[in-house]
Amino acid sequence: MGYAVGIDIGGTFTDLVMYGDTNRLLITGKVLTTPENPALGALEGLRRLMERAGIGGREIEVVVHGTTLVANAIVERKGATTGLLTTNGFRDIIETRREKRYDLYDLSAQFPEPLVPRSRRLGVPERIAADGAILQPLDSQAAGAAVDTLLARGVESVAICLLHAYRNPTHEQALRDLLAARAAHLTVSLSSEVDPELREYERFSTTVCNAYTQPVMARYLRELQEGLWAAGVRAPLHIMLSSGGITTPAVAARFPVRILESGPVGGVLAAAHVGRSAGSSSLLSFDMGGTTAKLSFIEGSTPTLLTEFEVDRAYRFKKGSGLVVRVPVVDIVEIGAGGGSIAQVGGMGLLKVGPESAGSRPGPACYGFGGVLPTVTDADLLLGYINPERFLGGRMPLNRAAAHQAIETRLGKPLGMEAIEAAWGIHRVVNENMVNAARIYMAEKGRDPKRYDLIAFGGAGPIHAAWLARKLGIARVTVPPRAGVASALGFLVTPLSFDFVRTYVTGIAGVDWSHLNQLYATMEAEARGMLGAAGIAERDITLRRYAEMRYVGQGREIFVPLPAGPYGPAAQPALTQAFDAAYAGIYTQTNPGQAIEAINWRLLASGPTPRRALISPLLPADAARKPGAARPVDYRKVYLGEGMGGEGVGFCECAVYDRATLPAGARISGPALVEEEDTVTLLGPETKAEIDAFSNIVITIHTHAR
């Protein structure tokens, strides 16, 4: 009997999921993260799960693991002492970046400190041209001296970043050999391997982040692997990637930058899975937690990818203020809107919500941990949406009076409003902030939100989801069960995959086909080798090709799925067609006649997607369920305002359901609340919901307004 295990190590909690592929037993767990050695907490959590399931290590068939370790090492500056070897004359690229301030008005705007200080950034005499030609051979003697200097300065890891190395990696490779000969114990990251793409700041920054975290990651994976063996687990350990695929520990240890964003990605994968089982493939995943809300759109059941993101932002939500990491990453937009978001009277006398958050300490005023600033959770409590006795399954009673006091003194009095009116204001403003962010995000992608279904999770998501949907013109909202461990669940439904990229800038009219075929042949051979080594059979391998293309003159490329190769002159119209289709998909129209060029050529190689329904165990013991209509467990007064659908403004008596007692097929009419351990789903007037066969709450919204 085989079990799959998902482990998601977050900043505060480590979430675990165990699923029996044949007996459909699903057990979930949460333990505190052990920051000093995160493997300890994970192993302890796993031990408890195995105990609960009554199984031994041998019954586990696969362990999929995601962790914030790499991001934390960067943000907390706990990585290795790192050196940088670069082309002579270019050692400040990671400091001057794109030469651009990210805020037009803030005079004190700073950037995060480079991970490698200037004293450990050394130039070596060499030069490669844009076409890959060697203009100046590598001066090994001078390079040797530079290596000696770095060693004398105590480096443990080295990033090698030479100009145009994506076209010709020989100098970077020669430098690696030189390093290995002098100091075999060092870890080394080559820009031509970590991120072989044009644009030096992005490539250097990514490679430096990789070098900086490589030793930490290698050590950690070794400990985790040894711990698993000690627990009798012989199953392969797979590591979650930011791109939504999974990989082997060997690859993760070589390229730790690729796993930076694995946590939030798990949530999006879970949303994609929920959508897949519910038969809808165009989804907007909406995860609203304590500090932020995250939105991500999913097309054809597959999350969309971006080619870069930022880590360690000086301003959390400000693009351009972080260290750029250019690796494939699921496209997620983060908004400063969560349960802990603070409401205040802003400089212009208006009610502002977020992006500052009270976090979990002191947290919202109603937590009773000494917070005095009103938050979204305080408002939701006052409005009757949150049950103060059932918060976190009743383990943490909330203080309604404290919430009232905070809202009244900080907002009501200065704005001349009743406390309830102000609470309703917080609810409206935070909802509209998310609606606006979603609109801008979708506009940026050239998408119409009306075509999407919303999948809502996170502690605060299901309270605010119906509003978001109504304003965006979305007709259906799905709230999956077990939303609290969505990320770890998502880990279990994603395939093993590897991605590759090569830069070859060429007009589509003048492609050197044999060169391009050669590029793909190399990438594919590498891909088959890696998947084969991970135990994937040849017939289960899927290879997909993409290119980043643009009209000549445009500053921005788009992601274009390509037909299979090999290519010849006959492929030219096919590539043009592929570009036109992708372009029209985003911008609705094309510019026929305008020349097209490609910058990067990509290959995505993956194994089979695990077919795990993850259904039945999500239901509580079937015996506890009585087929038939849903029956409220309680009634309470809930504030219904304009914008929720329906006319009623003010407190109304409202039915409260316990999610655990709702059978499949049960129908609920709003206004109503559906309570569960981690969250509560709010249904406005004129809103209907049904429990589907997968225990999802499926809400139907009648959209009149846009």
Add this chain to the structure above:
Amino acid sequence: MYDAVTLEVLWNRVIAICEEQARSLFNASFSTIVGESEDFASALYDARGNLLAQAASSGTVGMMMGMTKGIKAFLRKIPAAALQPGDALIANDPWLLSGHKYDVTIASPVFRSGVLIGFTATTLHATDIGGIGFSAASRQVFDEGLTIPIMKIVKAGRPNEELLEIIRENVREPDQVIADFFAQLAANTLGSQKLLDFMSDYDLPTLEPLAAAIVDRTEQAMRAAIAALPDGVFTSTVDFDGYEAPLRIVATVRISGDEMTVDFAGTSPQVPRGINSVLNVTEAYTVHAIKCALAPDIPNTEGTFRPIRVLAPEGCLLNARRPAAVMARHVLVLFISAAVFGALAHAVPEKVIAESGHRMIHALSGMAPSGEPFIYWFLVSCGVGATAAHDGLSGTNFPAAVGTVPVEMIETVSPVFIERKELLLDSGGPGTFRGGCDQEVVFRIHSREAATLSAMYDRLLFPARGYAGGGAGRPGRFRIRGAAGERAPGGKERCSIAPGETAAVCGGGGGGYGPAERRDPERVRRDVEDGLVSPEAARAVYRVVLDPESLAINWQATTMLRAQG
């Protein structure tokens, strides 16, 4: 009147519409300068042309006033009665809009049930606009390409083909230029639709009451920020290299209650070269500096600018009279900013920024080895001034927030070859907080014959000054080196660069803030270790003594040296 919640919700929505419009334009535009530098702007107006909101994520300072006042200028020429659904207006008049012809504004009137309810508008830096091309060498505005007066580019849904044909025949990259106009039109249409949706969502018959509320709030907030300053008259004078001879900007800031006047009387007269500024641009950079210092968070609306009066004598550099040449106004805007900060420094020294190095721009042209003609330009950023709390940024653009093109991209798409791009030792102005370090960019041009470098440089003669006792940054430098030796051309010259010769350009370090001998010795030690400050400067300027081998601070010697005063 709206309550504090409703106004917040409505206002955020109109800002969001501007952002949606901006993103749509960004996605669809062709101009490289838009793609790499986000040199475009997006805004919404009521039916009278009052600015409701502007996208905050894009737009240069130079476009700010053009976007604020532009629609009213359009309405003066083509009144509401002459507009009908499906119309769109276009113009690039530097005096009415954003100060040079490259910035083309397209505005679309929005109708609801046949009634004009507002406008959506976008401005975009066109790839080309004809004339002598991107250069400071123009003598009159006529040299600078095509002027598009305010007229209809679309009439009741039908493009104005005659106008498009004239434009097509007058610019170097007609396909890109025209395609960008259509990208602007598409973005405006999207914005218009969103605006109409918004009005029906909230049952707003007109936008005027909302516009009035927004304008009032921003005006009040700006007034409150000004009222917090001490009353008084503060003057600052900034000299810079100019074109053939040094030029001067004088800014006198008068603060009285909740109003402020900035008067540029005493500024040099306009020059017969392209570095003059129209009043809109002068106002834009003046208000930008004031907002940076006092109220960076107040959104730009009509009201933001009301408590601030900007005066400049007609015919001076900062209020150039037609037909003055104005194309390369970017050469001078740094000094408007510096003059305003300099005057404000007397009132609120802790809120300003010391002077910054110059953003060096050059246009390169010639014949590539393939025989194809090329035109290419990129910019070199330098050291930003320090503030009362932070060191200045190194190798970064200020006061604009525009990035540069990556070295690898430059070398892939142009015949330019970069030899070096590195920060310079001892270039940041000394101070308790050090000015940002300058960077030097050394490049060659692979060309068949000598190529032309059209320089738009400054700060070669006048370095960025420090504030509050901080020292000046190192001045910029421009050299051409070849087999025949080295020469030092002027900062606005059109120079010939032979194949094999190199140009070395740097725009100067940022000014320091506060006395250098009060700088934390540990920061000085790190600067020395990082090769940004020499041990000699550490000792002579910062009065910090380091062990020559280990670079450890010799605290005893440092304390003694600093005590000597």
